[in-house]
Amino acid sequence: MSAQQAAAGEMLVSVQEADFDVGAETARLGDGRRDVGGIATFIGLVRDANDGSGVSAMTLEHYPGMTERALGDIVEQACVRWSPLSVRVIHRVGRLQPGDRIVFVGVAAAHRGEAFAACEFIMDYLKTQAPFWKREETPEGARWVDARESDDTAAARWSAAASASKG
Amino acid sequence: MSAQQAAAGEMLVSVQEADFDVGAETARLGDGRRDVGGIATFIGLVRDANDGSGVSAMTLEHYPGMTERALGDIVEQACVRWSPLSVRVIHRVGRLQPGDRIVFVGVAAAHRGEAFAACEFIMDYLKTQAPFWKREETPEGARWVDARESDDTAAARWSAAASASKG
Amino acid sequence: MALRILYFAALREALGVSAEDFDPPAGVASVSALRACLVARGGVWEKLAAANVKAAVNQRMVGGDASVGPGDEVAFFPPVTGG
């Protein structure tokens, strides 16, 4: 039922160097629909500091082909768990500077709880399942960003939530 | 510490008849800052159906003066619990039609978890604490929308979360 | 000096009044006492006795124990439904 409902909407994933238009992407999630009660979005930005060092720029590497597939799988999982009416994921690659947008996740749903949950779920899984890697430029030289344990914890809580609600 | 950090950013609340520009409002949350890691937003829309009836229009009544104060209090509570760098709340009043935007809540924070939590907290409290009332026009006539028990439950879980994390 | 009382939404509509200046009898010093006074008017005013009617004093939501006094702005309204 939920997957079917989800299939009716637009589930669109892009990996691109270009920036995106937050207003246009958000509007598109509700365009031509009158059954959308809420749209939750998340925009990730490059910060000018990380782990105690200044960051002057960042380069995002990815695994072309697998990236799109991994993002598509994550969106599909969100559609099975909730019933989003439309979903949009955009992830940029290449060289970015502090203040630049990295990622956009937008979810339109009938009710706000579903929109928030699906949006945060997609971000948490994206952080641990999608093949992107960040290389930061700092005054001490370039360095690859280490994965955070807190991201694994954030992703794992959705499995715990699933077990809890099933059990 | 968190309240102080929050005070550094912009915490802006508006109650207005006019529509708002999602792209501009979202961009403003990160404007001129390079310490924002994520922006979570929520946009609430008028649906064309509710409780089994078609809805052709909706009029939002509010309590001028108290509304702004209640929204300000809710944002302040969010600033004490998390450390948002900037927050924007816009709630429309007057007559709206299906597909129209009702509310915008945007939160910029250093990390995504804080941005999501503060944004959802503000929405949940707004639903139960801010003096707005909806009157729907349906084929069966106009009717005042009843408060939902699910909204009380959603707001209450933040108190449970606070007790749990303190205890 | 009287209290200013405001009514909103379905309650305003049912009462046919959106605001009034009311001089409560001596000894009426709490929201619940004030409410009882208004309910005592009978007829549509008995709607104010409904358990789900909320109150605010000087624009903050309060419980029935909250005190009210001259010059206060008191409001009665149904559960809120914004967002």
Place this chain on the structure above:
Amino acid sequence: MALRILYFAALREALGVSAEDFDPPAGVASVSALRACLVARGGVWEKLAAANVKAAVNQRMVGGDASVGPGDEVAFFPPVTGG
């Protein structure tokens, strides 16, 4: 027919290789067996033995037990850090 092997990010940089076609010895049929083969080259290749190195077969993340065969695309990379 050989396997296509890809390396990404810090691992690609450390190995100095982004892709190779590799014909594994007979009997190498799992990700962990393939990995052991590559580690056996010694030197920088021992970095592939690190516990946090992830693997994908045909663009899906897999564990060491996953089977690999002729024509497969296998990738090794550090933990991901997007978003």
